[in-house]
Amino acid sequence: MVVEIDERGAKRLLARHPWVYRSAVRSAPAGPGLYPVRHRGRFLALALFNPKSELAVRAYAWREGEPWAVWLQNLERALARRAEDRQRRPEGGRRLVHAEGDFLPGLVVDEYAGHLVVQIGAAALEARREALARALVEALEPRGLLFKNDARGRLQEGLPRYVELAHGEVPELLWIEEGPVWLPVRPRAGQKTGAFLDQRENRLLAGELAARTRPESALDVFGYQGGFALHVARHAARVTVVDASEEALRVAREAARKNRLGNLETLEANAFDFLKREARRGPAYDLVVLDPPSFARKRGDLERAYAAYKEVNLRAMRLVRPGGHLLTASCSHHLGEEAFLAMLKDAAGDARRTFRLVARRGQAADHPVLVNVPETGYLKFAVLEAVE
Structure with missing residues (x-):
């Protein structure tokens, strides 16, 4: 055929x-x-x-x-590229399979301290999910394997949404080592596969920046379970995590206790409303992290998304003290790198502030980007320093 x-x-x-x-x-x-x-x-x-x-x-x-044999060869190659990292960080988190980035479209496999969370986004693979699970278990010998097939994109493939344990045990809440921090993961209830592994290297960067600058007051907006905040809190006097989900903030507080951080506080609030209200106070933070969800799920959303990204960045810029830093991200592949930087320029101009571009980053190395497929390079991340 x-x-x-x-x-x-x-x-x-x-x-x-x-x-x-x-x-x-x-x-x-x-x-x-x-x-x-x-x-x-x-x-x-x-x-x-x-x-x-x-x-x-x-x-x-x-x-x-033979189509399936070649698919399994691609899977073997993807796992081999992560083998050294698995040995070096056995209790860490990593992406083992990054869909098109690993020539395995429709498949995402994340590992959290030996537990696999698998997402299938293609009908052709759904029919082979048992064979796929066997291949992963034989190759990796995981503690557990969970199919987290609840993404909305499955509906476009005509597939049902479900979460199902396929092997071993996968706890409701588990912990992974990320540099000096224990990070919480909720494989079943959490977003994506339980955590945002694409920001791993940027979270480490945030911690390094905080170690150098020792911020008195830091803010993590759209903070979810406090991933950035946990790294920053090791070196800041006070960190506030803002998110609309009380459940996510509860996990952030539990993570603060596990990491013995008494300087992390949480605030349940709509991020847009919070930033609008807080911006009236003027510069009040030495370090602000802005990690919003994707505002452009399809190309037709781009104009509206650009305005939304600009609004939150403009208000965040007004919160940063001179000499302080804004760490800001976009995870929408429809908003390209040039558009992201143009948005930051427009936001800084409207905020009547000057910012220096200190660093430009992207997704973690285990989320490979193919130059032929720009859609694989979806994450933009910038470190900005407030000049005045």
Whole structure:
């Protein structure tokens, strides 16, 4: 069985972009699966295929072979790239499989201190989830494996949403070592797979910055379970975590106790309302972290999202004391790097403040970015210093 695509789709695959939309499919099997993709009889790639999805073709290899065997080879390579880190940080957290970034579209595998949390986002893989679980268990010998298949994107694939234990045990709350900090993870109830591993290196950077500057007052907005705040609190006199979820803040307080940090406080509030109210006070913090959710889930949201990112950054900039720092992020791939920096420029201008760009970062190294697939590089992170 073969998927035949038109010239438009062929150009994308020849440029090594893995996505081909349904409108470019000329003929294909009736159901989802892993198939060779051809144009006018010429082999182009191996891909996941789903006739019900708008994103019908997701290529994972540009070499011929038995489709599932090649998929497993890609999985083996992805795990091998993380083998050294697993040995070095056995109680840490890491991304073992980063979908397209590891030539394994539709699959995310995160590891938390030996526990695997797996997300499947493709119908072709859902049919092979038992074989996939066996392959992961045989290769990694985890303490447990949890399928956290509750993402909204599964609906576009015609898949149900569920959370199911497939192997061993995975606690409701577990702890991972992240540098000098114990970080909380909620595999079932938490966002994503239980924590935001893409910000790991940026959280460590925040702690290093706090160690150098010793802020009297720090603020973590959209703070969730306090990941950034825990690193900053080791070197700050006082840190406040602001989030709309009382449950997330409860976990943040528990994490503060586990890390023996008595200087971390929490505030349940809408971040937009809090920033608007707090900005009236003027500069009151030496370090502010701003890690909002994605405001642009599709390209049509971009104009509204740009305005929302600008608003929260403008108000956060007004809170930073001269010589202090703003650490700000965007996790929307629709808002590119240039647009992110343009937004910061516009926000600083409207705030009537001058900021120096100290550092530009992205997602952690275990979330690989392919230059052919800019969508894999979704996280933007900037460290700004308030000049005046």
